[in-house]
Amino acid sequence: MLEVKRLSKYFGGLAAVNELDLKVDQSEILGLIGPNGAGKTTFFNMVSGFFPPTSGQVFFKDRDISRFKAHDIAQLGIGRTFQSSTLFMKLSVLDNVLTGYHMSYRTGFLKRILHSPSARKEERRFREKALEILEFMGIGSLRNELAANLPHGYQRILGISMALATDPKLLLLDEPATGMNANETRTLISLIRQIQNRGITIILVEHDMKAVMDLSDRIVVLNFGKKIAEGLPSEIKENREVIEAYLGKEEEAPLDAA
Amino acid sequence: MRAGKFICIIIVIVILMLLPLVVRNPYYIHLLIMVGINAVLAMTFILMLRTGLISLGIAAFWGIGAYTSALLSENAGLPVWLCFPSAAIITGIVAIIVGAFLVKQGGFGFIIQTLAFGFIIVLIFGTFEVFGGHVGIVDIPRPEPILIPYVGSIEFSFISKTPYYYLMLFLVLLMTLTLTAFYTAWAGSAWRAIGLSAYLAESLGINLFRYRLLAFVIASTVAGLMGSFYAHYYVSLVPASFGPFKTIYVHVYAILGGINSPIMGPIIGSLIMTFVPEFLRVTEGVEPIFTGILIILLILFLPSGLLGLTRLWQGRGKPHEDAAQPSP
Numbered sequence: 001m002l003e004v005k006r007l008s009k010y011f012g013g014l015a016a017v018n019e020l021d022l023k024v025d026q027s028e029i030l031g032l033i034g035p036n037g038a039g040k041t042t043f044f045n046m047v048s049g050f051f052p053p054t055s056g057q058v059f060f061k062d063r064d065i066s067r068f069k070a071h072d073i074a075q076l077g078i079g080r081t082f083q084s085s086t087l088f089m090k091l092s093v094l095d096n097v098l099t100g101y102h103m104s105y106r107t108g109f110l111k112r113i114l115h116s117p118s119a120r121k122e123e124r125r126f127r128e129k130a131l132e133i134l135e136f137m138g139i140g141s142l143r144n145e146l147a148a149n150l151p152h153g154y155q156r157i158l159g160i161s162m163a164l165a166t167d168p169k170l171l172l173l174d175e176p177a178t179g180m181n182a183n184e185t186r187t188l189i190s191l192i193r194q195i196q197n198r199g200i201t202i203i204l205v206e207h208d209m210k211a212v213m214d215l216s217d218r219i220v221v222l223n224f225g226k227k228i229a230e231g232l233p234s235e236i237k238e239n240r241e242v243i244e245a246y247l248g249k250e251e252e253a254p255l256d257a258a
Numbered sequence: 259m260r261a262g263k264f265i266c267i268i269i270v271i272v273i274l275m276l277l278p279l280v281v282r283n284p285y286y287i288h289l290l291i292m293v294g295i296n297a298v299l300a301m302t303f304i305l306m307l308r309t310g311l312i313s314l315g316i317a318a319f320w321g322i323g324a325y326t327s328a329l330l331s332e333n334a335g336l337p338v339w340l341c342f343p344s345a346a347i348i349t350g351i352v353a354i355i356v357g358a359f360l361v362k363q364g365g366f367g368f369i370i371q372t373l374a375f376g377f378i379i380v381l382i383f384g385t386f387e388v389f390g391g392h393v394g395i396v397d398i399p400r401p402e403p404i405l406i407p408y409v410g411s412i413e414f415s416f417i418s419k420t421p422y423y424y425l426m427l428f429l430v431l432l433m434t435l436t437l438t439a440f441y442t443a444w445a446g447s448a449w450r451a452i453g454l455s456a457y458l459a460e461s462l463g464i465n466l467f468r469y470r471l472l473a474f475v476i477a478s479t480v481a482g483l484m485g486s487f488y489a490h491y492y493v494s495l496v497p498a499s500f501g502p503f504k505t506i507y508v509h510v511y512a513i514l515g516g517i518n519s520p521i522m523g524p525i526i527g528s529l530i531m532t533f534v535p536e537f538l539r540v541t542e543g544v545e546p547i548f549t550g551i552l553i554i555l556l557i558l559f560l561p562s563g564l565l566g567l568t569r570l571w572q573g574r575g576k577p578h579e580d581a582a583q584p585s586p
Binding site: 163165 | 463
């Protein structure tokens with residue numbers, strides 16, 4: 001589904017991502033972990049078209065998208081969320097999700113300007129779909145609330161809902177569980193599972209190790225922009241290099257503690 | 259709520275249409291006509307601002323419309339009524355070409371580049387013989403009389419400004435409807451999204467460049483149409499009227515009225531800015547000082563403008579509706 005070949009990003013002399021090779025298969029959840037500054041978000045920004053890579057390629061469905069613009073990549077079917085709660089804070093929850101249908105309009109320019117019946121019908125259809133997503137994500141009752149007034153956990157959920165509205169084939173989740181309590185995280189985990197069951201492939205960047213280990217089919221570990229390990233969650237837990245990266249050398253604690 | 263608003267708008271339009279029957283002083287009619295032009299220019303400022311573009315070249319496009327129309331009618335002999343749409347379209351085409359270069363930059367680059375563009379346009383108008391040089395263009399034809407069967411003809415002349423007033427009302431109404439149509443359609447929600455968070459909008463598939471260019475071109479076309487009207491109303495043009503200084507005034511009209519109200523804000527703002535200095539009898543030389551102080555005070559104490567004040571007063575009933583929906 002997604003393949004990355006020798007992908008690098010330099011900021012000045014600093015390699016944020018260094019010769020990264022990576023492959024994501026259809027319908028899997030790939031966990032992407034690593035200490036702060038390991039290059040996870042930079043990787044997301046390159047895949048979603050916000051930063052052009054310094055070198056290397058990104059292939060999505062066998063198509064080289066390394067130089068595509070962010071909005072083109074969104075149209076190809078790669079959705080993403082942002083690390084901080086990046087939402088349209090001044091808009092209602094429903095309007096936030098509706099914005100995600102922007103590229104789905106099919107009626108013509110003039111018809112939309114004149115609010116013709118077919119354009120209205122289309123808008124109503126998007127509205128229904130947006131409400132469906134909100135119900136699915138469990139925040140349907142908050143649809144008229146301002147995004148800014150939501151508790152942090154719900155803001156993360158709203159961010160995912162908006163990405164879902166763009167009908168992605170691949171979803172990049174950047175630390176969705178940040179700021180969530182244990183209960184909320186559990187809900188989030190089940191939601192991400194359900195999203196996967198809808199046939200959406202997911203790359204998950206997350207610091208909550210329990211969530212990552214629970215959800216991921218495979219895990220890739222980054223450190224200083226390089227891939228240091230790859231494997232099943234159970235393998236990663238035992239991997240010496242990973243433990244060292246997280247806890248420093250000569251430390252014998254299991255990874256679960258992180 | 260919607261019906262009430264609609265009735266209010268109809269009442270205001272009727273009052274505006276009856277106004278010349280009460281206001282006998284042609285000078286006040288003249289001021290009202292200028293209010294209309296300035297209000298529409300201020301609307302174009304808000305339109306671009308919504309997408310994160312602060313243009314210092316609004317007056318330049320207004321001037322392009324005015325000069326195009328003057329030349330088309332004077333040199334090419336085109337009927338004035340055809341000059342209005344032609345000038346608007348030509349201004350729009352210029353905006354596509356200029357915008358393709360400037361809009362891509364966005365941010366501070368765009369501000370400085372539109373400022374430069376504003377100066378360049380004034381220089382071009384003032385230097386080249388076609389545009390009349392520093393003395394500008396004089397004796398621009400007035401609109402041809404409109405013949406109405408059984409009633410007679412409506413003449414556009416220097417003595418009676420009332421026909422111009424009605425033409426202005428018609429244009430303001432037309433532009434208001436056009437802009438509202440865009441605001442309430444998909445383009446409006448894309449612009450709003452870009453203005454609120456460009457990154458997020460992009461990640462949802464919104465083409466930043468395309469929608470910014472769309473706003474830029476619509477704004478410039480509208481400004482061009484008003485310029486065309488101005489040319490045939492004022493019947494003489496001098497380059498200096500179209501410099502960035504004028505654009506700053508346009509910004510003030512919008513900010514004073516309230517940038518959260520893309521239609522009413524500019525109207526209120528330009529109404530006040532045109533009539534208050536008039537009633538205070540502020541002389542022309544002192545007036546910029548007054549405006550300068552006003553800008554500083556506004557940004558310090560009333561960043562959401564006068565209409566923002568009424569909303570504060572109404573309480574926080576449904577805050578998201580006024581912030582989000584561009585209400586006409």
